[in-house]
Every structure is written in C-alpha cells, then in structure tokens.
Amino acid sequence: MTTAAAHLDYVLDNWPVLQDAVTTPAKATGWPPAMGVARILSEEERIRAVEERLDTDPSAFGPRPVPIAVDILDILRAVEQDLVGLADEMAAAIQRPVLPTMSGGGWRDDAHRQLVLLSAKDSADPRRWRYSGQRDLARAAEWIAGRVAGAPGPFRLLLPVEQVRVDSVVQACADQVRRALGIVGIARREQPVPFPCTGCAGQLVVCGGDGQPPTVECRDCGRTWTDRAA
Structure with a gap:
C-alpha cells in the first residue's frame, strides 16, 4: 500500500x-496521565486546566469556551x-472525455x-x-x-x-x-518526560490520551513502562 x-x-x-x-459532547481524556513515574503537568498547567473546567460551569459569569x-x-x-x-x-x-456520438449517419444506420x-x-x-x-x-x-x-x-x-x-x-x-x-x-498523543531512562539515559515519552492505558517509552532503548493503576 x-x-x-x-x-x-x-x-x-x-x-x-x-x-x-x-x-456528541466531548469527554475528559485525562491527558497527560498522572503516572507513577512522574506528574507531567506543571503547576501552571494544572491551574489553567482547573480554570478551564470552572469556565464550563453554566452558572459562572463571562464568555463560554467555543463548543x-x-x-x-x-x-x-x-x-x-x-x-x-x-x-x-x-x-x-x-x-x-466521453466518446463522441456523431458518425454522419442516422438512427437507421447500424454503425x-x-x-x-x-x-x-x-x-x-x-x-x-x-x-x-x-x-x-x-x-x-x-x-x-x-x-x-x-x-x-x-x-x-x-x-x-x-x-x-x-x-x-x-x-x-x-x-x-x-x-x-x-x-x-x-488520538494517542506523546509528551516528553523530564528525566532520562533508567536503563540507557535516553529520552522518555509518555503516551496516552486515547482511552487506552498510558505508557512511558524510551525512544533510545525501547523499554516500556505501563501504569498498572490506569
């Protein structure tokens, strides 16, 4: 293919x-996941996420997020x-183009x-x-x-x-x-983990956000960790 x-x-x-x-109303995806290896969200991102959730409250004042x-x-x-x-x-x-129909003859002509x-x-x-x-x-x-x-x-x-x-x-x-x-x-998404792989010191990424259990993967040695609590 x-x-x-x-x-x-x-x-x-x-x-x-x-x-x-x-x-269909959107559902929360819990991304990035709070895995045992680290909490990926920074304090600023957590505050922003809370504010966004509050802004969906129909009783709150001010403009609403676009659906x-x-x-x-x-x-x-x-x-x-x-x-x-x-x-x-x-x-x-x-x-x-479509084949032409003009032949010079009439309907009685077989051709x-x-x-x-x-x-x-x-x-x-x-x-x-x-x-x-x-x-x-x-x-x-x-x-x-x-x-x-x-x-x-x-x-x-x-x-x-x-x-x-x-x-x-x-x-x-x-x-x-x-x-x-x-x-x-x-869609499954990826986000870098802010510390190295314990096996090879390579780049780690956390993968998830698609409803499946999140995982941490090493882009260098290929080792994978799964959050059993997910």
Whole structure:
C-alpha cells in the first residue's frame, strides 16, 4: 500500500468517528496521565486546566469556551472540500472525455446506433468522477485511491508531478483528521518526560490520551513502562 493510499484509508476509517463527535459532547481524556513515574503537568498547567473546567460551569459569569463540535465540523468541511477539489483537479487532467456520438449517419444506420449506445455506456461508467451528483468525501477518497492504485477505467495514469500533488493533499487531510481526533480525545498523543531512562539515559515519552492505558517509552532503548493503576 502506498503512503497516499494509507492516508486515504486513515481518513475513511476515522470519518464516522468524527461525524459522531460533532453531535456528541466531548469527554475528559485525562491527558497527560498522572503516572507513577512522574506528574507531567506543571503547576501552571494544572491551574489553567482547573480554570478551564470552572469556565464550563453554566452558572459562572463571562464568555463560554467555543463548543468542541464547532472545531470538528470546521475540520470535516475543510477535509471534504480538499478531497472533492482534488478529485475535480485530477479528473480534469486525466479523465478521458466521453466518446463522441456523431458518425454522419442516422438512427437507421447500424454503425451510428452502436456509436450512440457505446457513448451512453461510456458516459454512465460508474468509475468516472462526476462534477455533479454524488460529491462527498467517501466517493472522492475512493476515486482518488483508485487513481493512486492505477485501477483501470477511462483515465490515464498519474504523472509523477500529479502523484506528488495527490500525496501532498491527502497527507494534509490525514493530518487534519489526526488533529481532530486529538481534539475529541481519541488520538494517542506523546509528551516528553523530564528525566532520562533508567536503563540507557535516553529520552522518555509518555503516551496516552486515547482511552487506552498510558505508557512511558524510551525512544533510545525501547523499554516500556505501563501504569498498572490506569
């Protein structure tokens, strides 16, 4: 599987989760986790977190934080527009025009009738990207994935420069989806630990925030510690 195909799969796999998040209240993620090896939050960060929790109290005075669903909805719209726009751009470049129907003959001419039928079939080919009708993210992602894989159809193969363009857009879309998952507390995140590994003195990071038990990992020797109390 190519990198572009993996990015498209990532977007498609997580799209329903983000759509649900638009109408589902956000849940606390407990990030960073308070593991036995250290409390990652600084005093300033803890104070800020408390203030943010207090600000969600409906009886408190002052402006409220923007609902998290608005952030997610903005990302959903942006990613969908980017992928549909990419499909439009690539189709304009690589999709073959529908076969012509003009033959110079009338309907009684067998060759003319065959050409008309062939043109109609070519126009209705479900593999074609269309500039009207079904133009949602899922359809765009699947169509682009087909072009990346070189699937047969009324298209030519992507040129190297076009492949670079596709790679760039779909990676940006996957990054946006990854950021959205982080906002709703689903994506696993990492944060450096402020002391070295006891085995090799390498860099430690605490990983979690996605509902799974948090762990501390050494980026140098690969040792891992799990918080059994999580």
